[in-house]
Each structure stands twice: as structure tokens, then as C-alpha cells.
Amino acid sequence: MTLLRAFFCQIFGLLLTFGLAYWLPIFHHPIVFLFTQSGLAVGNAFLLRQPSWWLLIHLLFLPSVFVFFTLALPSWFYLMAVVILTLIFWGTVRGDVPLFLSSSEVAEAVAVLLKKENAQTFVDLGAGVGSVAIPIAKQLLAVQVEACERAPLPWVISAFRGRNLSNFTASRRNFFTADFSKYDVIFAFLSPRVMPEISEKLKGEMRAGTLFISSSFPSPNWQPESILHLNDRRKTVLFCYRI
Numbered sequence: 013m014t015l016l017r018a019f020f021c022q023i024f025g026l027l028l029t030f031g032l033a034y035w036l037p038i039f040h041h042p043i044v045f046l047f048t049q050s051g052l053a054v055g056n057a058f059l060l061r062q063p064s065w066w067l068l069i070h071l072l073f074l075p076s077v078f079v080f081f082t083l084a085l086p087s088w089f090y091l092m093a094v095v096i097l098t099l100i101f102w103g104t105v106r107g108d109v110p111l112f113l114s115s116s117e118v119a120e121a122v123a124v125l126l127k128k129e130n131a132q133t134f135v136d137l138g139a140g141v142g143s144v145a146i147p148i149a150k151q152l153l154a155v156q157v158e159a160c161e162r163a164p165l166p167w168v169i170s171a172f173r174g175r176n177l178s179n180f181t182a183s184r185r186n187f188f189t190a191d192f193s194k195y196d197v198i199f200a201f202l203s204p205r206v207m208p209e210i211s212e213k214l215k216g217e218m219r220a221g222t223l224f225i226s227s228s229f230p231s232p233n234w235q236p237e238s239i240l241h242l243n244d245r246r247k248t249v250l251f252c253y254r255i
């Protein structure tokens with residue numbers, strides 16, 4: 013459905029731009045044409061409430077096609093690019109959260125919380141390349157750290173980065189199939205779209221007294237125990253929920 017909507021946004025943007033070009037010669041200019049189409053595609057995506065990262069994809073799609081077309085690169089280059097992007101953004105076309113990386117300040121703040129909690133087990137749901145899980149595993153050797161990631165390339169990278177850490181595991185799976193009762197602290201940096209579903213699973217499965225930390229996105233209908241405002245590049249907010 014997400015992909016179908018994205019396709020519609022692009023095609024409708026293209027048809028509207030052709031319509032404008034038919035009536036107004038200014039739209040014959042390639043740059044004006046390209047940016048009008050991408051602007052309209054972004055507008056369509058906004059109206060159809062596509063997730064925010066799709067707006068960037070729509071903005072860059074046709075201009076990138078044009079640039080790469082003019083570069084006349086060999087066909088294997090495109091195949092490689094598609095393969096690499098697919099391995100990174102595995103489920104994004106189906107609506108999964110894409111890869112964004114947390115800052116080192118987030119990892120540091122989570123490590124402080126783990127120490128306070130005297131936690132023995134920790135998981136990052138959708139761990140990406142291990143930006144949070146690896147520094148924590150390095151710093152807190154007594155904590156069993158798991159990086160749960162579905163996309164193949166980020167999973168391989170985090171497994172490689174943690175290859176010498178005996179308290180670190182990189183598991184390649186969908187976090188919706190994980191058993192949340194195993195962990196003392198669970199961390200996630202996802203998107204508003206998945207928060208309702210993941211929150212219900214967390215409330216149903218986590219043990220009483222354990223902690224869920226959500227970076228940037230609050231859980232709906234759940235009162236956080238505390239909220240931390242970090243002074244990193246993104247001014248990240250950590251929402252902490254006690255089960």
C-alpha cells in the first residue's frame with residue numbers, strides 16, 4: 013500500500029507538471045520541470061500522509077533520475093545501488109522504519125540509565141549498525157546486550173563491530189517476534205507509526221518493574237516515568253516508561 017501510494021504521488025506529480033508545461037513554456041526548462049514535479053510529488057505525499065522520510069524520497073527521486081541519466085553510468089552501477097539500498101532499507105517500502113542513527117550522547121544517556129537500573133539484560137529494537145548497542149556493550153561488560161535488527165546490511169555491520177564482545181549478540185529478526193520478557197531494559201528509536209503496536213506488545217510482555225526507553229517518539233496513552241532532554245545535534249528526547 014505504501015509503495016502504491018508513493019507510485020501514485022510520483023505519477024500524479026508528473027501528470028500535473030506535463031499539464032503545466034503544456035500551457036506555460038517556463039515549465040519546458042528541465043530544472044523548473046524537475047523541481048515542479050518533485051515539489052508536487054512531495055505535496056501529494058503530504059496530503060496522503062505518507063511517513064516523513066517519504067517526502068525526502070519524493071523530493072529527490074526525479075532529479076536523481078535525471079542526474080544519473082546524464083552521467084551515463086554503466087548498468088551494473090544501478091544494479092549494485094539497488095542491491096545495497098535494498099540490504100540497508102530492507103522493509104522500508106513495506107512501511108518499516110528506515111535507518112537513522114542515534115548520537116553517541118544517546119548511547120551515553122542509555123548507559124547511565126542501565127547503571128541506575130542495575131540492569132543485566134538490554135536490547136535495542138531495530139538496532140541499525142549498533143550505534144547504541146555497541147558502545148553500551150563496550151562500556152557495561154556485566155550487561156548482556158542484544159542488537160535486534162531485520163535489515164541484512166546494518167545487521168552484518170553491527171555483528172562485525174561486536175565480534176570481540178562476549179556480552180554482545182546481533183540477532184537478525186523482526187522485533188515483533190521477540191520475547192520482551194527477557195530484558196531488564198528495552199530501547200527503541202522507531203517512528204510514531206509503530207509506537208501504538210509496539211507499546212501494546214511491551215506492556216503485555218515486559219516484566220513488572222522493567223524499563224522501556226523510546227528515543228524521540230512517545231508511546232500513545234502511556235505516561236512516561238521520566239523524560240530526558242539531551243543536548244545532542246538532534247536535541248533528542250528520551251521517554252522512559254516503567255512497566
Ligand SMILES: C[S@@+](CC[C@H](N)C(=O)[O-])C[C@H]1O[C@@H](n2cnc3c(N)ncnc32)[C@H](O)[C@@H]1O
Nearest residue numbers: 109112113114138139140143162163186187201
Ligand atoms: C531509526 S533506526 C534506529 C537505529 C538504532 N537503534 C539507533 O538508535 O541508532 C530503526 C532501525 O529499525 C530497523 N527496523 C525497523 N523495523 C524493524 C522490525 N520490525 N524488526 C527489526 N528491525 C526493524 C530498521 O531496519 C532500522 O535499522
